Amino acid sequence: xxxxxxxxxVRALPDKLDDSELIERSLSDPESFxxxxxxHAEEIHRYAARRxxxxxxxDVTGEVFLAAFxxxxxxxxxxxxxxxxxxxIATKVVAQHRRxxxxxxxxxxxxxxxxxxxxxxxxxxRVTAEQLQPRLARALTRLSAAERDLLLLVAWAxxxxxxxxxxxxxxxxxxxxxxxRLRVKLRRALGGANxxxxxxxxx
Amino acid sequence: xxxxxxxxxxxxxxxxxYSQDARARARDRLLREARGHGxxxxxxxxxxxxxxxxxxxxxxxxxxxxxxxDRQGPDAATSVSQAGVSFPELDPKPGQFILVESDTMYxxxxxxxxxxxxxxxxxHRKIWQSVDGSADGLLLIEGxxxxxxxxxxxLPQDAANWRGSSWTLLNSCSQPKGPYRDxxxxxxxxxxxxxAMRGHLYQxxxxxxxxxxxxxxxxxxxxxxLREGYLPKAQRAALYEAIKSIxxxxxxxxxxxxxxxxxxxxxxxxxxxxLHEEIIFDPETRMMLGERAxxxxxxxxxxxxxxxxxxxxxxxxxxxxxxxxxxxxxARSDCMPAPTESPTPPPTAPPSDAQATAPxxxxxxxxxxxxxxxxxxxxxxxxxxxxxxxADAPVEEPVEGxxxxxAGGSAQASGSPAPSAPSADVTxxxxxxxxxxxxxxx
Numbered sequence: 001x002x003x004x005x006x007x008x009x010v011r012a013l014p015d016k017l018d019d020s021e022l023i024e025r026s027l028s029d030p031e032s033f034x035x036x037x038x039x040h041a042e043e044i045h046r047y048a049a050r051r052x053x054x055x056x057x058x059d060v061t062g063e064v065f066l067a068a069f070x071x072x073x074x075x076x077x078x079x080x081x082x083x084x085x086x087x088x089i090a091t092k093v094v095a096q097h098r099r100x101x102x103x104x105x106x107x108x109x110x111x112x113x114x115x116x117x118x119x120x121x122x123x124x125x126r127v128t129a130e131q132l133q134p135r136l137a138r139a140l141t142r143l144s145a146a147e148r149d150l151l152l153l154v155a156w157a158x159x160x161x162x163x164x165x166x167x168x169x170x171x172x173x174x175x176x177x178x179x180x181r182l183r184v185k186l187r188r189a190l191g192g193a194n195x196x197x198x199x200x201x202x203x
Numbered sequence: 204x205x206x207x208x209x210x211x212x213x214x215x216x217x218x219x220x221y222s223q224d225a226r227a228r229a230r231d232r233l234l235r236e237a238r239g240h241g242x243x244x245x246x247x248x249x250x251x252x253x254x255x256x257x258x259x260x261x262x263x264x265x266x267x268x269x270x271x272x273d274r275q276g277p278d279a280a281t282s283v284s285q286a287g288v289s290f291p292e293l294d295p296k297p298g299q300f301i302l303v304e305s306d307t308m309y310x311x312x313x314x315x316x317x318x319x320x321x322x323x324x325x326x327h328r329k330i331w332q333s334v335d336g337s338a339d340g341l342l343l344i345e346g347x348x349x350x351x352x353x354x355x356x357x358l359p360q361d362a363a364n365w366r367g368s369s370w371t372l373l374n375s376c377s378q379p380k381g382p383y384r385d386x387x388x389x390x391x392x393x394x395x396x397x398x399a400m401r402g403h404l405y406q407x408x409x410x411x412x413x414x415x416x417x418x419x420x421x422x423x424x425x426x427x428x429l430r431e432g433y434l435p436k437a438q439r440a441a442l443y444e445a446i447k448s449i450x451x452x453x454x455x456x457x458x459x460x461x462x463x464x465x466x467x468x469x470x471x472x473x474x475x476x477x478l479h480e481e482i483i484f485d486p487e488t489r490m491m492l493g494e495r496a497x498x499x500x501x502x503x504x505x506x507x508x509x510x511x512x513x514x515x516x517x518x519x520x521x522x523x524x525x526x527x528x529x530x531x532x533x534a535r536s537d538c539m540p541a542p543t544e545s546p547t548p549p550p551t552a553p554p555s556d557a558q559a560t561a562p563x564x565x566x567x568x569x570x571x572x573x574x575x576x577x578x579x580x581x582x583x584x585x586x587x588x589x590x591x592x593x594a595d596a597p598v599e600e601p602v603e604g605x606x607x608x609x610a611g612g613s614a615q616a617s618g619s620p621a622p623s624a625p626s627a628d629v630t631x632x633x634x635x636x637x638x639x640x641x642x643x644x645x
Contacts, residue, residue, distance in 0.1 A: 026237075033233065034237070037233055041221065041229065062232055062233070151211060154208060155215065158212075183207045186208070
């Protein structure tokens, strides 16, 4: 007997199922979870690539969907859109690569420092479209990991506050108050008038 | 969005395209997992297909000790001892393997053009697992004749190909297993007090759910711990009480496993599936005898109320020194992707209010003891998560359906003689290494 004899075709899976229904379906028909991958893998990959760079994005995307599959029984089916859940998982997977992220941000932040005289962020941004602007990268290095997670879920993943709260498993009020602090911090970091102390905050 | 955040939104770096190759690899990997060829998670033919019946099989016994339990099933194994007979605890040592033999019957669901087809597929399983997770294990699955799904007359076409057997080498994997550990050495470190064990079951990632899936998850985690595993006596007792304390769990005496052995069941009804799922325990030893799922809500489950749609029996548990020789060409299971206990150092940033709330990504992974089925590797539970109300608390509707006849496992079951003298492998005393004080007491 082959284990995959129970494997079933998902080609007939109705496209009209929302994510929640799809995940529920996958409890009895695990392979149908692939449809969730088809729907959201590109987006999760983009997010991973932005945070960690293209080298790690492939692995991270795969890890996110494996973890999602394994945890699918816990999906809150009152949420028809699985994106916040997937981004929450992605956030945790990214966290495993925090060192890589720090290296990336530090490296990017140095770009400008090495040629301070000619630095023009806008043109530099256009030239190196795949790179984060140095000043933004620098600001990121001055945020705590939790602050960075929240900021980038809102700014890069386009999650609403409510969705970010779901992704991070905190009340939406907590998201609001954290974002408020974040803005103050960023204002200083981006404004450059009172940059943060240069100490590395997270080793 | 304010200017500061807008600056990041506008300045987001372009992302490289997801290459077709990488995408296909990730998708294939996911499908392999879905087919039960996943990594550390034991390939568990049928667990995935078992609708929501998140339970499977268990064990018992010394080297040749059969499970206890009142035998009242019509085809009960002939040599099963009575409940309450003293049970020689196993004393697995590093380097050894725990062998668990079981019969399983779960639902298989397939979606086809013509709609969904279902049947009950059955297997006999033998799984050898390294006591401390350091060595590869082995899994043998033999097909057994399937049954039509309750309420349906015929077997679907995909049920026909059940004959044969398959071997899988269970990869020990080099990377840390983190929350996915399920070896005896690890299980021996679980709490021995019911309250602490309950805390362990609930400490996992609460998920995005504000709706009280925590109980479901705790129950499933407990099942994951029990299924095809072996826990020291103290942990078994604590786990039983912890499960019993889960909201919605009901205790039902006299429930038979698929080999006809009766024990006490702890069960819970899933609103989503309309099934009442039970773990059946030996009343004395708290060894898991088996699992059962019965239809509680016929409309949701689309099957007659009381019908049994999953039934297993963990026939025998023993300790062996070596693996049998697997056939040449036996496939080795994959490993999980990333290490789950990453070396991420704890944050050293000055604590702010925000950080004091312990966001999920911030706490050190090592702070979180492992929990199977976590939806992500290192997710500590946020301390300020919204209170989870049992908004969709399941309807408690234990169904005392007639136990189905033993799923053809009598040959195996009867192969288990009455409790024999403990072998040299079975001795008293704490397990080596990881066992906490007082863990395995016989």
